[in-house]
Amino acid sequence: MLNNERGAAVRPSFSRWLSQTNDITQQFMAMGVDPSFISMAGGLPAAEFYPVAAAAEAADRALSRWGAAALEYGPVDGFMPLRAHIADRMSRMAGRHFDTSNVLLTVGAMQGLDLIGKVLIDEGDRIVTQYPTYVGALDAWRPRQPVYTPLDWGKPGTSVETLRSAKFVYGVPNYSNPTGALVPTPARAALLEKALEADTWLVEDDPYLPLQYDGDAGPSMLALDGAMMPGGPYNGPVIYLGTLSKSIVPGLRVGWVIASPDMIAALTLAKQSTDISSSMLTHAVALELLEADIEKVHVPGMVGHYRERRDALCAAALETLAPWFEWQVPSGGMFVWMKARNSTIDTGVLYARALREKVAYVPGSVFDPAGVDTSSMRINFTRNAPDVLREGARRLAVAAKDAFG
Ligand SMILES: Cc1ncc(COP(=O)(O)O)c(C=O)c1O
Structure with a gap:
């Protein structure tokens, strides 16, 4: 302090x-x-x-390939080739099409949480979240003075009325921070269905997906929503946060938000006054690593x-x-x-x-x-x-x- x-x-x-x-x-x-x-x-x-060696080679390749463009200010929403790569990666993961209008690259998932606070939270707004929940999110949103209600993933779980009274729901269904708990697929599907009915945003923070020790995590709520709304660009209530921090290295500070084009546009505007642009160099290095299938x-x-x-x-x-x-x-x-x-x-x-x-x-x-x-x-x-x-x-x-x- x-x-x-x-x-x-x-x-x-x-x-x-x-x-x-x-x-x-x-x-x-x-x-x-x-x-x-x-x-x-x-x-x-x-x-x-x-x-480390793969990162050094990727940095060399990135600078040879993109030259001064990798050292420039770039677009607020990120290095376009990496955005396109992330759109493809997430499309494969969720089994539906995302295009680049669904993707904002952020400085780690943490910046996504901060921007969500900037765009969505007014003083006194209600957030429905897991208790206990990720301290970084609590700290990012504290200056905006929201109030919290516990999220119950169980059956019957949090009611549609409670969700209606909330600005958004925040959850880490895969191996949560801090509890390590994995939310079963039916509970995710039930929450998604209720969020759709309540017409509230559903923030799905998913940094731990790559760290699976005993079996599969199951589909994300973003993927489940895709299954319910086939065709067209993603326009649903899920705001999904991904990151390379746990699968490659945290020091790249590469994360992303997948959401409806309107939400992406709002978050991008908010990002502009936060950092002008993220580092094109780390985006270009991350692209090299991902194209080489480093994960x-x-x-x-x-x-x-x-x-x-x-x-x-x-x-x-x-x-x-x-x-x-x-x-x-x-x-x-x-x-x-x-x-x-x-x-x-x-x-x-x-x-x-x-x-x-x-x-x-x-x-x-x-x-x-x-x-x-x-x-x-x-x-x-x-x-x-x-x-x-x-x-x-x-x-x-x-x-x-x-x-x-
Ligand atoms: C639940 C959760 N969300 C977001 C983050 C931030 O991750 P990043 O390094 O991508 O900013 C963390 C980091 O530990 C986390 O545990």
Whole structure:
């Protein structure tokens, strides 16, 4: 949090926003500096698997192929050849045609979330979302002061009336951040049907799709909507967010929004005053990597390592953390969501104790739109090797024993 003399000089409303906003991401990045510290907090991929050589070759090819155009300001909605590539990729994935008017390239999926806030949220607007939900979305939308209602994917689930009262629904159906949960296909189809009936937007944030460990994720709501509305350019209520952050590297900062042409036009206008244009260079490099089918080469091996890490963490947790916590083994994504076995266990209290043991996780309150959850914590398993995860679980158990007996 901004807590210095300059902080006092910012707008009072911004200052209030800062005081509620989580600087947790920055804190976790800083923890990486001390090699004896084990951070299982950040939602970070494993850097040792980044395709550095392939990226270097792609950068060379991109500059030879596009020359000065790769170093220019570009169109606000992104490098056209990459937009066309993403339109084809998403058409193949969803089994229906998207053209470039359905595609906006963004600086990661995160910028898509920010632009959605800019375009859709007025003060007091209702957002129906998973509880707990992605902290980045909560932080991006906080200055616009929305109110939240929990999304129930179950049967009968959130009612059409509730959806009617909302500006939009926000969900991460594939291996959610923070819970790792996978929403079954019938529940996605049911929500889509209700959103169509309620005439509300449905924001489907899908960064974890490539990280599948046990079987298939099932169709996205975008694909299900395509099946219900055959033919023509996509004009439905789904605003789909994709990214290369988890399948290739986060540092490219390449993400995209798929939505109706009207929504894409509005988001593009909002983007113009945010960044003028994204980096054409990273778009051109991403295009080279995608045309070389880098994901086919790169993702299966990386996913194998991640599966091994998930299994190592869950096995170690069974031996060390089970007296205090319970969890479901996630079938994809990056996180294990641990729930306290009883109300005397407070993950905010444990957090301070864990830092002294030189281990970190993210307390559940950060992901709670109401900010009150003290019974959960998110543990990342992709960033650290199996041995480090085992040591991290051991340190957490030492902290838990000390704090709660
Ligand atoms: C649910 C969710 N949405 C969006 C993002 C942002 O991803 P990107 O790196 O593409 O900006 C993340 C990052 O962890 C995430 O977990």
